[in-house]
């Protein structure tokens with residue numbers, strides 16, 4: 001009789017082998033940020049902020065400037081900072097983030113490309129209590145359990161190894177002054193004023209494939 005498939009140690013090992021962590025083989029290692037690259041942090045924030053504080057002023061997406069939403073709201077009204085924080089530390093906020101259009105099929109296709117390894121590289125809030133577990137749940141829900149092995153949580157992304165980091169945060173600083181990766185800025189309202197950077201504007205027009213193919217030739 002045929003044995004039913006099992007999720008034993010052998011399965012996990014073969015999955016790992018397929019991912020080829022041996023960079024001697026020169027696989028391109030792509031780090032994908034989560035918030036505002038795969039998951040719509042900014043759009044969901046406005047929805048939730050307006051639900052929770054309908055009488056307060058808010059910043060329209062096309063008026064967003066600067067990475068931290070909190071900083072911009074505090075400039076509008078110094079009492080808004082705590083309200084901003086209250087929105088994204090609430091249970092369920094990170095789990096309910098909608099997908100950025102086209103991100104999930106693109107991530108899957110990228111991970112299936114020959115000679116490409118894809119990891120998700122995300123910074124947690126210091127108030128990690130909901131955020132941290134919900135990032136894992138989000139990845140499992142949208143990409144599947146096999147992607148849980150590909151999550152890298154790092155407050156300091158400069159110490160992470162990889163060839164490309166696709167990230168909406170325009171300036172990524174940390175203890176390593178020359179990170180291994182080349183930063184591709186994923187376009188978001190808050191970073192569109194930043195000039196002179198290699199960008200990926202969306203996941204839908206197929207340009208991500210050109211970037212990946214180009215980097216594959218360079219490594």
Ligand SMILES: Nc1ccn([C@H]2C[C@H](O)[C@@H](COP(=O)(O)O)O2)c(=O)n1
Nearest residue numbers: 033035067068069122123124125169
């Ligand atoms: N406008 C923003 C964007 C992000 N954050 C926080 C919330 C996230 O957990 C973290 C994500 O950073 P990433 O890995 O996407 O660079 O940063 C925020 O507070 N305000």
Ligand SMILES: [Mg+2]
Nearest residue numbers: 033035036168
């Ligand atoms: Mg981000």
